[in-house]
Amino acid sequence: MELRQQALRVLCTADPREKAALARSLHEGAGPLPIAGSAPIPSVALPGRPERPRLVHPARVPRRSPAKPEGLAALLHAIAHIEFNAINLALDAAWRFEGMPEAFHHDWLRVAAEEAFHFTLLADHLQSLGHAYGDFDAHDGLWAMCEKTAEDIVARMALVPRTLEARGLDATPQIQARLRQVGTPAALRAVEILDVILRDEVGHVAIGNRWYRWLCAREGLDPVAHYDVLVERYRAPKVHPPFNEEARRRAGFSEEELRRLVK
Numbered sequence: 001m002e003l004r005q006q007a008l009r010v011l012c013t014a015d016p017r018e019k020a021a022l023a024r025s026l027h028e029g030a031g032p033l034p035i036a037g038s039a040p041i042p043s044v045a046l047p048g049r050p051e052r053p054r055l056v057h058p059a060r061v062p063r064r065s066p067a068k069p070e071g072l073a074a075l076l077h078a079i080a081h082i083e084f085n086a087i088n089l090a091l092d093a094a095w096r097f098e099g100m101p102e103a104f105h106h107d108w109l110r111v112a113a114e115e116a117f118h119f120t121l122l123a124d125h126l127q128s129l130g131h132a133y134g135d136f137d138a139h140d141g142l143w144a145m146c147e148k149t150a151e152d153i154v155a156r157m158a159l160v161p162r163t164l165e166a167r168g169l170d171a172t173p174q175i176q177a178r179l180r181q182v183g184t185p186a187a188l189r190a191v192e193i194l195d196v197i198l199r200d201e202v203g204h205v206a207i208g209n210r211w212y213r214w215l216c217a218r219e220g221l222d223p224v225a226h227y228d229v230l231v232e233r234y235r236a237p238k239v240h241p242p243f244n245e246e247a248r249r250r251a252g253f254s255e256e257e258l259r260r261l262v263k
Contacts, residue, residue, distance in 0.1 A: 011091040014049055020116035023115070023116040024117065055137075058139040061078070061136075066187060067182050072129065072182070080119055083118040083119040083197070086142070087115045090204075093111075117196075149234060154216065161212075162212055162251075163236055168197070168201050170239070170243050202247055209252035243262065
């Protein structure tokens with residue numbers, strides 16, 4: 001089966017554990033697969049996902065203190081939901097967009113595989129605490145932006161990896177600090193998992209930055225000025241300090257972009 005068809009098949013898979021396993025397997029075996037010129041047709045609504053968690057408005061997702069076992073589980077569940085969505089986002093990029101170099105599709109299959117690994121780490125840790133993915137309510141903000149940018153690959157690269165996912169670079173150290181204060185073995189294990197996630201997410205945001213700039217160069221766009229246009233056009237959420245400037249630099253943000261971000 002052609003590579004983009006394979007990516008779509010995994011994207012349509014509803015069971016989270018199965019999706020994660022398939023995403024990792026697809027990346028490992030993606031080398032010899034051909035890439036078709038036309039996009040395959042999805043047979044079901046995208047993305048494939050389980051009946052639970054129940055998706056609610058972001059304001060209705062409960063926030064609990066990680067100092068309590070139930071609160072720690074809720075926090076881990078929220079991060080696991082982000083990682084599950086991130087698998088879908090990467091797979092969607094890998095199958096949806098025509099006319100891109102082969103490296104583009106392989107980059108996003110790699111991202112999907114790493115997000116799948118993150119999800120599995122979190123799901124296993126949740127299970128050790130007596131919970132499972134789906135036990136808490138969640139929201140659909142990440143996938144909503146994916147749908148908004150389905151017809152605009154430049155906007156997709158600008159507003160998903162280098163905007164929404166880049167927020168994780170800023171938030172993760174703060175979450176880790178809170179978990180270290182809790183200090184329980186379960187909280188400290190979560191810190192270790194977040195170390196892995198932060199390390200890999202720098203690379204994922206870098207991939208988004210690289211392809212965003214490649215697309216801007218192809219279309220004769222100024223990447224800094226056009227980013228502001230896309231934020232306004234698609235009503236992207238505003239990002240707020242503090243910013244992890246060191247991680248953002250490693251992910252490919254320029255000094256000009258960081259200055260504008262702070263402003």
